[in-house]
Amino acid sequence: MASSQSSPVKILTVGAAVGSIRDIFNKVKAINAKHGKFDILLFSGDFFGPPKEAAEYSDDDEVIQLLSGSLQSPIECFIMQGEHPLPPPVIEKFAATGGALAQNLFLLQKSGLVTTAHGLRIACLGGIFDENLYSVAESPHGFTSPYFTSHTVEKLISNSMSQSTPSSGKGTSYTSLAQIKASASPNEFVDILISNTFPNNITAHSTASCPSPSFPGEGAEPVAELVRRTKPRYHFVAGRGGQKIPMFWEREPYTWDKDNGRITRFVSLGAFGGPPDPTAGKKQRWFYAFSIAPQAPNTPAPATPPNATANPLVQLGFHRGMKRPFDQGETEAENFRWGKVNPTGKRNRIVGQEGKPPPGYKCKICESSEHFINDCPDRAKPKEGYVCRICNEAGHFVRDCPTKNQVGDTGGRKPKEGYVCRACGSEAHYLQDCPSATQPQHSRRAKGPPKEIAPDECWFCLSNPKLAKHLIVSIGNECYVTLPKGQIIPTHTQADYPDGSVPSVPGGGHVLIVPITHYPTYASIPTDLSEPILEETRKYEAALGAFYSAHNAQSVSFEVGRISAKGGHAHIQVIPIPRSLSPDAIANAFISEGSRLGIDLDYEDISTALHTGDRGYFKVSLPDGRHLIHWLRDGVPFGIQFGRQVIVSLLGIPDRFDWKQCVQSEDEDRADVQAFKAAFSSFEPNL
Structure with missing residues (x-):
């Protein structure tokens, strides 16, 4: 050797x-x-x-x-x-x-x-x-x-x-x-x-x-x-x-x-x-x-x-x-x-006087003879059509994004899109910055399974005193329906979106259907307990569809079923979409955006596809009753805001992508709740 x-x-x-x-x-x-x-x-x-x-x-x-x-x-x-x-x-x-x-x-x-x-x-x-x-x-x-x-x-x-x-x-x-x-x-x-x-x-x-x-x-x-x-x-x-x-x-x-x-x-x-x-x-x-x-x-x-x-x-x-x-x-x-x-x-x-280029030199970007190519001011500008992947805005690279180093809600660094704190389910801080976490500071190399969340720490459990109960619009025997914080549909700022295709549903109409009992996903609910929960969910979905129809809209819903999160609470997001958009157009929007991000979506029979609770999935329910499913894979990240990303694009309101930027005052939320409950009361299912 x-x-x-x-x-x-x-x-x-x-x-x-x-x-x-x-x-x-x-x-x-x-x-x-x-x-x-x-x-x-x-x-x-x-x-x-x-x-x-x-x-x-x-x-x-x-x-x-x-x-x-x-x-x-x-x-x-x-x-x-x-x-x-x-x-x-x-x-x-x-x-x-x-x-x-x-x-x-x-x-x-x-x-x-x-x-x-x-x-x-x-x-x-x-x-x-x-x-x-x-x-x-x-x-x-x-x-x-x-x-x-x-x-x-x-x-x-x-x-x-x-x-x-x-x-x-x-x-x-x-x-x-x-x-x-x-x-x-x-x-x-x-x-x-x-x-x-x-x-x-x-x-x-x-x-x-x-x-x-x-x-x-x-x-x-x-x-x-x-x-x-x-x-x-x-x-x-x-x-x-x-x-x-x-x-x-x-x-x-x-x-x-x-x-x-x-x-x-x-x-x-x-x-x-x-x-x-x-x-x-x-x-x-x-x-x-x-x-x-x-x-x-x-x-x-x-x-x-x-x-x-x-x-x-x-x-x-x-x-x-x-x-x-x-x-x-x-x-x-x-x-x-x-x-x-x-x-x-x-x-x-060959460097000229005072660090300037020698005679005859021209910058290959702007053809100036006053600076080298590496000092060209145009070099730092993105080419036409470039959009920052963090804030979805043009005019700067990702490295220069003003939101790149934002502070989270507890003072630490703000996580990137798709991160979910395993202690409380928040997207606004890392686990090591979570006030609900009982374990010591963890490094990225920490071993062992993530901490499972108790119901009193879950953002969707009714037993959690931090739950935004003022947003709830209906409570059944197995599920409740609530407006989300920062819903997609603008209700008090409609004038800011003159080019958007936003349906006029009282209170906005973007709601969550949430099982009262804590389960990570709908598919993980035990078979002997799932039927009444699924039946009530279907009744709410049908009622919401009829409610939207009365306002010239139709419903699109999706669920992110993340098994690995160890503490997520199953819920389905339901959003009104203009009736002018065909189910095929909606499906193609999900499939096209998914293909760009490496997310494969296929039509599947929902009754047989979700037969087991040990697989993560993303499910879309179209207005015509068809379903698209993407199976989450170990080691491959999935942005939990993917569904919202597609919907805001369909409605022509991309500024509504980040729910945290759409959060309203409590008085505005209560006004939306009252408007929704008054209009939805005649459609509310008989449970």
Whole structure:
């Protein structure tokens, strides 16, 4: 092993194959014959492309041929998850083998780390980033989800302190990857990081020409933090980064001054199987060949490349006109194909007086000669059509959202959309900030099941003294009906929505039907107790439908049945919708928005679909009696405001999405209750 530590390892890194498996293997064979032989082949981005249903994979499908061994990689290689869920047959094979999909082919975990027999540490972060979903999940997402979470990143950082090696200990075979052994590692550093998502701010301090003025779009701060912790010597990204297609871009090397002059080289790769660049009319460069020697703890610091820049991921406090000089030495790793050359082919930045650009320089964004591209004021502006995912407003990026760091109702940080406090059911504070929680402060890594809520702590139980009883409009034998806080329908501010399609139902008409007895979901009610509760719920739904009809409206209802919340109280939200909207239009709105968010909704027979209470679900009841159901999956977040999100869009009142922004005074609530009760009294069911 000692000799291999000093020998350079030749690596070929390839962008997204997007399912063109046989074709890319043939290309790799040709490259290997002409420029190899390579020791390792790394695939970044989507190797398989969009998945299909398991039954759609026939014997002549390239995925099945790969898994069966009839289609083989020419070089021992590692692949990762890109922006799509992995195909079901691949996940099944991974579960059985721990990573070895076929001879010479190994799938890295979503947050994977391996140490090769050559001594190289290769880390992988698969999936895509969503600001709203990142901190919501209770566990890391698996391959069935396209997203990574805070747990995914924490797991990778934790694993970077350990070292995994193929148990064979030989450089010619990785057939026992499933039996990788762990041993102590002196630090978190890795040699190579492959990710599908860009780190935030990666283009800062760089003069390397970008393939697009908007490249790479908005990066992810969690990826930047991962880079800061692991300090990879090479970082490859194959995701689109806000572009229509993955694009090639090689950044100048940047340094880590406090870590023995460690150097990071960043490369964005185009896709092999993707479409050509519509502006250039040709495909982006999709492969990158290099050589890298393993480093021991006592390896001398590498010479700083002449074109190195300040680090874009740390605050160095440097002045552009007073940048420290870099040593004029050799590059850290010699490129096996071109030798010791400037890999970007770009000249080093020449700074003019007082940090201004030299004569003849023009900013590629606004064509000004007064500033560098990284200082362009237009660079901080989102492109046309961009909408912040936190507040749904245009004009700023997520990182600049004024609501990003809002304070919750108990003084702590405000949770992201979809979070529910497990102690009291509130969406306005985290568990550790909850005044009802009896346990000590919990960290995100806390173990054990969440605390189950007692009825006197539940926001929907009549025994809770904090229940907003002044909003209740009807009480039956098994259920009660209440107006919600911050209902969707505006009642005292109708004039603020001249373009909305808001029905004129007295008191607004948006209500909750809530079983009096505490159950997490309707489906979890024991069979021997459920019939009277379900019957009364159906009577209320029918009465509300007739009530709405008298005001030229129809009812749409939905239920979020979350089993994992350990303390939710079953309830159904019923909202009036104009009769001018057809049931098909309403269904298509839910299906379309769900598809955009990775939420699959199917028509199902409600009498057979919810036969068991051990599955989480989201259910929509349409005006014509049909039902749409989405089954919640473990490890995949679901925003509990999804139903409200679709309804406000249908009604043309997107400002009513956040219920907390729609909360009224108690006097206004009481006026709505009186108006609703007076109009609903003749429709109230005979219980």
